[in-house]
Amino acid sequence: MEKRAAAQARLAAAQAAAAASAAAAKKKTDDGGHAISKDELQELLKEFAPGxxxxxxxEEMLLEITDDFVDNVLEHAARLARHRGSEAVEPKDVLLHLERQWDMHIPGYGGEEVPKYTEKQSVxxxxxxxxxxxxxxxxxxxxxxxxxxxARLAADRATKGKGDMGAEDA
Incomplete structure (x- = not known):
């Protein structure tokens, strides 16, 4: 039962990724090839800083930074997938890269726990x-x-020995 639920979750994640990929491909033709559109960027700004x-x-610079970030994450996720011996990028590849390289934890995508050093262990x-x-x-x-x-003892002995020999001569 647990395996079935996990399989269904993976299937749902794969379907969501496919839908996002299709939507991104459509947007790329509509918005100059950026990962997000200018309208979506404006919506984010309104959400976090109204007015x-x-x-x-x-705006252009933020779109370029976003594109670079997405390219970086996808490139490293593909490397992780190849390292696992897979031809397909899975959500766990993206999550691992985001957690390890960017210290980003995406809520709702627990999946396999990635061992992490706690601060106490590090200290x-x-x-x-x-x-x-x-x-x-x-x-x-x-x-x-x-x-x-x-060395001092040896030097002291050597000077005493010379001093004794000089006293005998006199």
Whole structure:
């Protein structure tokens, strides 16, 4: 039962991706080949900053940045799919790239959990490494101090030996 639900979820995701791809292909012919249209960009602006507007140069730059982002994500998702040995890009490929490279977590697409280092693990690992470095530095410093001490003792013995020989001659 659980496998069936997972299969249905994957099928729904694939259908949604196909529909989005078809819609994007249609929009590309309508809007100069950009990933999103100028109208959609204006809608986003109205949603997040009502009453504001873009200058035409800024609008073009944002469309180019969006295109670059989509190209980057698709390129890396395709690499991940090939690495898995698949000819098709799946949602998990896109999710993995977004999570690992962009630290973006898309709600509603849990899928397979990607192991992630928690901050506590990172801090503990860093603390262990620092402790090892400190021990190493302390051991090296102690060895240098011991060498200096031995060298001073040897020098003192050598000067005492010369001083005794000079006193006997007199």
């Amino acid at each position: 504001e507007s873009f200058e035409p140069e800024v 503990e690992t860093h603390s262990r490494r620092l402790a090892a470095v400190r021990r190493s530095v302390a051991a090296a410093t102690a060895a240098q101090n011991e060498q200096r001490k031995q």
